[in-house]
Amino acid sequence: MTGRQSHRQNANSIYCTYIVSHGKNELFTHVRGSYVVQLLMVCMKVMTAASYWSLLKPAIETASLSGVYGEDGQYAFIPVSFGFAAGAAFVYAADYCLAMMVL
16 A cells, blocks of 8 residues: 555545544535535444444454353343344434434
């Protein structure tokens, strides 16, 4: 990788961090275009992968090793699914409540 490419990669990483930390609404008021959409897609993929590898996979492994969810852990996805659904419901409820407070 040449120096110019590494600088561009660093700039993209910083830009993705900015998008995630400050929200897309603030960003879209300043910059528009397909490049921004591509960066948002990259950020989405990074966050999805991070949530799987750091949260869901260890939870499934822990549940399968516990021996409670089948002999070989074949039902280990059940508690993780409930936790994932509860987290999604909490985020939805928080978003709804915050929107009602602002209005």
